[in-house]
Amino acid sequence: MKLSDAETPRLLLDPDRLQRNIDMMTARCGKLGVILRPHLKTPKSLKVAQMTTPDTSAPITVSTLREADYFAQGGYTGILCAAATTPAKLAHADKIQRETGARVLLVADDADLVNAADARAGEMGAKFEFLIEIDCGEHRSGVQPASQELLNVARALKNASNLQLTGVMTHAGHSYTTNKADEHTAIAENERAAAADSADALRAAGHDCAIVSIGSTPTVLNARHLDGVTEARAGVYLFGDLAQVSLNTRALEDIAVSVLASVIGHNTAGKSLVLDAGALALSKDISANTFMPDAKYGYVCDVETGRHFPGLSVHSAYQEHGVVPVPDECWFERLPIGSQVRVLPNHTCMTCAAYDTYDVVRGGEIVEQWPRVNGW
Amino acid sequence: MKLSDAETPRLLLDPDRLQRNIDMMTARCGKLGVILRPHLKTPKSLKVAQMTTPDTSAPITVSTLREADYFAQGGYTGILCAAATTPAKLAHADKIQRETGARVLLVADDADLVNAADARAGEMGAKFEFLIEIDCGEHRSGVQPASQELLNVARALKNASNLQLTGVMTHAGHSYTTNKADEHTAIAENERAAAADSADALRAAGHDCAIVSIGSTPTVLNARHLDGVTEARAGVYLFGDLAQVSLNTRALEDIAVSVLASVIGHNTAGKSLVLDAGALALSKDISANTFMPDAKYGYVCDVETGRHFPGLSVHSAYQEHGVVPVPDECWFERLPIGSQVRVLPNHTCMTCAAYDTYDVVRGGEIVEQWPRVNGW
Numbered sequence: 117m118k119l120s121d122a123e124t125p126r127l128l129l130d131p132d133r134l135q136r137n138i139d140m141m142t143a144r145c146g147k148l149g150v151i152l153r154p155h156l157k158t159p160k161s162l163k164v165a166q167m168t169t170p171d172t173s174a175p176i177t178v179s180t181l182r183e184a185d186y187f188a189q190g191g192y193t194g195i196l197c198a199a200a201t202t203p204a205k206l207a208h209a210d211k212i213q214r215e216t217g218a219r220v221l222l223v224a225d226d227a228d229l230v231n232a233a234d235a236r237a238g239e240m241g242a243k244f245e246f247l248i249e250i251d252c253g254e255h256r257s258g259v260q261p262a263s264q265e266l267l268n269v270a271r272a273l274k275n276a277s278n279l280q281l282t283g284v285m286t287h288a289g290h291s292y293t294t295n296k297a298d299e300h301t302a303i304a305e306n307e308r309a310a311a312a313d314s315a316d317a318l319r320a321a322g323h324d325c326a327i328v329s330i331g332s333t334p335t336v337l338n339a340r341h342l343d344g345v346t347e348a349r350a351g352v353y354l355f356g357d358l359a360q361v362s363l364n365t366r367a368l369e370d371i372a373v374s375v376l377a378s379v380i381g382h383n384t385a386g387k388s389l390v391l392d393a394g395a396l397a398l399s400k401d402i403s404a405n406t407f408m409p410d411a412k413y414g415y416v417c418d419v420e421t422g423r424h425f426p427g428l429s430v431h432s433a434y435q436e437h438g439v440v441p442v443p444d445e446c447w448f449e450r451l452p453i454g455s456q457v458r459v460l461p462n463h464t465c466m467t468c469a470a471y472d473t474y475d476v477v478r479g480g481e482i483v484e485q486w487p488r489v490n491g492w
Numbered sequence: 493m494k495l496s497d498a499e500t501p502r503l504l505l506d507p508d509r510l511q512r513n514i515d516m517m518t519a520r521c522g523k524l525g526v527i528l529r530p531h532l533k534t535p536k537s538l539k540v541a542q543m544t545t546p547d548t549s550a551p552i553t554v555s556t557l558r559e560a561d562y563f564a565q566g567g568y569t570g571i572l573c574a575a576a577t578t579p580a581k582l583a584h585a586d587k588i589q590r591e592t593g594a595r596v597l598l599v600a601d602d603a604d605l606v607n608a609a610d611a612r613a614g615e616m617g618a619k620f621e622f623l624i625e626i627d628c629g630e631h632r633s634g635v636q637p638a639s640q641e642l643l644n645v646a647r648a649l650k651n652a653s654n655l656q657l658t659g660v661m662t663h664a665g666h667s668y669t670t671n672k673a674d675e676h677t678a679i680a681e682n683e684r685a686a687a688a689d690s691a692d693a694l695r696a697a698g699h700d701c702a703i704v705s706i707g708s709t710p711t712v713l714n715a716r717h718l719d720g721v722t723e724a725r726a727g728v729y730l731f732g733d734l735a736q737v738s739l740n741t742r743a744l745e746d747i748a749v750s751v752l753a754s755v756i757g758h759n760t761a762g763k764s765l766v767l768d769a770g771a772l773a774l775s776k777d778i779s780a781n782t783f784m785p786d787a788k789y790g791y792v793c794d795v796e797t798g799r800h801f802p803g804l805s806v807h808s809a810y811q812e813h814g815v816v817p818v819p820d821e822c823w824f825e826r827l828p829i830g831s832q833v834r835v836l837p838n839h840t841c842m843t844c845a846a847y848d849t850y851d852v853v854r855g856g857e858i859v860e861q862w863p864r865v866n867g868w
Contacts, residue, residue, distance in 0.1 A: 120580075121580065122580070123557070123580060123581055123583075123584055123868065124578075124580070124868070125868055126868065157811060157812070179811060179812045180812060181499070199756065199768065199812045199813060200756040200757050200766070200829075201756070202500075202754045202755075202756055202768070202829065202830040203830050204496075204497065204498070204499060204500070204754065204830065205499055205754075207499075208499055225757060226757065226758065226829050228828065228829060229829045229830065232829075232830060255759065255761065255762045256759070256762075256766065256808075256810065256813060256815060257756075257757040257759060257766050257813065260761075289810065378578045378580065378581075379578075380575065380576040380577070380578055380633075381576050381601060381602070381633040382602065383631065383632070383633060385631065385636075386631045386632075390576070390632065390633050392575065392578070395777065395842060396842070396845050397868070399775075399776060400775060400776040400777045400778075400842065401771065401776045402776075432632075434632065434665065435533060435555060435841055435842075436533070436555045436556060436575045437575060437632060437633065439632060452604065453576075453578065453602050453604060453605045453608075454578040454579050454580065454605065454608060465811055466771060466772070466776065466811075469772050469846070470845070470866070470867065471867060472866075472867055490846070490848075491846065491847060491848055492499065492500070492501055492502065492773070
């Protein structure tokens with residue numbers, strides 16, 4: 117189907133840019149000497165997983181059990197579910213493991229949770245492997261690196277009958293608070309050291325720690341080295357977005373997804389275009405705007421070339437309307453009602469979550485549709 | 493299923509509160525002497541439609557053709573799609589009309605669009621009815637009330653072979669910029685006058701104008717009278733949210749939907765709880781915060797009583813993590829890891845859009861699941 121015949125809004129995917137992003141991060145992790153465990157919370161798509169991780173026994177990351185279920189049903193067997201679990205979630209994790217034979221690695225940062233999870237696992241006759249989450253400076257979750265608390269959680273796992281300690285993981289989410297490469301490098305070193313020092317502390321206390329997992333797109337791209345780390349998790353690099361551009365970690369030309377939208381109004385008095393892509397089609401996430409205030413709810417681009425129309429972004433996002441101020445009236449001739457544009461996402465994970473399908477585009481045509489999984 | 497056995501996050505619906513909200517607005521429109529055409533972009537659910545509009549020949553409003561399609565397949569025959577259309581969307585509107593016999597009322601505010609739509613309708617052998625959109629002060633879209641531009645669009649519709657002018661519609665979205673009842677009343681009067689004056693101008697020029705449609709929850713609740721108006725559109729009143737509470741148009745006790753979430757972490761150093769409901773489960777919409785800064789990404793409430801824990805809201809929303817600062821450590825005992833809370837939505841239309849299903853709750857049990865339609 118030609119783009120011009122397509123009903124809007126819809127989510128477009130450029131497979132060549134995606135492939136370049138995959139190749140870039142694969143090479144980067146190879147150079148750093150770590151396994152890439154891509155975070156598939158960004159694409160939530162089996163087709164994308166098959167591009168980034170063709171070997172279904174290689175490791176992947178997800179953020180929900182629905183994603184874990186979906187990728188396990190798709191053949192993946194080494195799945196880290198990278199948000200702390202609860203006893204009530206174990207039945208689902210067990211079902212995935214039993215039905216598919218996949219190993220679902222779970223996360224905990226609390227000894228009481230470990231004890232409760234062990235009891236629940238015992239009731240179900242299930243076994244689970246855990247990574248302990250470390251706080252490397254974001255102060256969202258996790259135990260302090262190489263701390264007594266870390267050893268307490270490890271001891272609880274050792275004492276558990278149905279659980280096993282497999283390693284540690286941390287995420288430098290605070291890498292998103294700066295757009296300076298040297299600060300990304302410093303945060304990457306904190307992230308690396310937090311994980312590696314914690315692994316050392318566990319081993320010194322007699323625990324196994326096979327997996328030492330770190331990651332965020334800005335830190336993996338800016339780390340000097342990853343000594344002591346076994347694997348890196350990153351996800352946003354797959355598609356890129358204005359937030360990554362604002363952090364100087366990706367370029368506009370790397371962004372692999374965009375929202376195809378139509379002009380549905382000309383506000384000649386207010387000098388703005390109205391698009392049929394609003395808050396639901398673009399999301400209300402404005403992460404990029406800290407360092408790139410003109411990102412707004414997304415850059416408005418030429419539908420054919422994909423190039424940003426300088427100065428044009430979605431300033432207001434209503435449920436199904438996006439408003440794009442224009443500098444002069446020539447834009448009303450250039451973009452008549454019914455014409456199409458592409459909008460580059462502010463934060464790709466949030467924008468993509470509104471869609472069940474990627475429309476894969478080559479040469480101005482939608483050549484394939486790839487499903488994605490949403491919800492919980 | 494008991495709530496305590498339910499995997500989180502999920503979207504809960506209190507059917508008694510919903511019924512009260514429906515009764516309230518039905519009575520309100522009865523008193524104002526207008527037909528209620530509920531805006532189903534909020535619930536996007538056939539079950540909710542059947543509660544608010546049991547007669548499937550009675551009018552409803554939607555904001556996308558996917559919603560129109562869904563409700564038409566569900567038996568509804570009088571559907572206003574309340575965002576301006578484009579020629580490329582007409583094939584879908586035609587398919588809905590042909591397959592279901594429903595009448596899909598479309599919206600335009602531009603004579604060129606009308607001419608292009610007429611040509612497209614002719615190619616398809618289809619007929620469409622249109623409302624002309626009026627700008628009553630929000631300055632997002634629409635022609636000026638009773639203006640020459642209005643008459644130009646009406647003339648284009650009159651000259652069209654395949655289109656028919658059926659009326660006018662306007663939406664006072666700027667009612668969301670104040671939380672004062674007298675200002676809501678003033679904006680409601682602008683909205684009413686813009687629609688009624690435009691209808692008068694059309695009739696004076698020899699056009700029919702059967703439908704005169706206005707609406708937003710704040711204006712319908714605060715209008716003194718709706719003389720000259722035939723119908724009111726509103727949607728958020730069905731579920732309510734913190735944005736409506738912030739505008740003093742609904743109370744906390746009216747909010748019929750909440751997100752069931754689990755505590756997945758205790759950050760003792762940062763004195764915060766971590767929930768498994770983050771930016772995807774709650775949305776990043778912070779509309780309520782203008783007049784209610786403590787709304788943040790949602791109020792945290794007791795899972796059983798639904799009552800707000802004073803001072804507790806979701807301050808930070810990551811993709812799958814919500815962070816809730818707590819004033820003191822007693823909250824860690826009160827809400828242990830694995831325990832559940834409910835989160836009241838900041839903006840209900842955005843929060844609900846992340847879910848395919850409402851879990852209908854009575855007496856602490858999920859007694860039914862109602863599907864909803866998302867996407868485009």
